[in-house]
Amino acid sequence: MNIDKYKNLRYRLMETEDWPLEYMFKFIAPNHEGNVDRIKAFLPRDGKITFKHTPNLKHVSVTCIALMDSADEIVEITEKVDEIEGVIVL
Template sequence: MRDTYKNLRYRLMETEEWPLEYMFKFITPNNGGKVEQIKAILPDHGKISFKHTSNLKHVAITCVAVMEDADQIIEVTEKVGRIEEVIIL
């Protein structure tokens, strides 16, 4: 695990009730198939919504899904974080 996600892991480990409903949020340029790449990584059972900027250059992607443990959340976040120009919120 990269140091980038240590704080997230720490906060998640403080949670005592698993599974829990978690909200993933990302912002990505609306080009190069990045939206499709992110969708492919997100949990199949999650509810995904999109909000485009007024000029359609960027897309905010939100996914709410029930996750079994912190490792699942970190795994998804790390994979999405490898896509260039994606901002993790």
């Protein structure tokens, strides 16, 4: 894993003084091999999760809006999901 990959995200989030804050995670995943379930496992349990499939059902957009306590918490979730093969982090 590239430790500096989300350095800019963490920096921008740390500039925010309003914690906790509502954050929107957004990922696109191939619609196979349990990818959606794997993503859901990393997302906050109390988050509002929505799904949107591409017309050919090959990919799924996963959006989660959740109240987050820190920049580190957001980056940690994003890094874990990014390790799932084929997932695009938006």
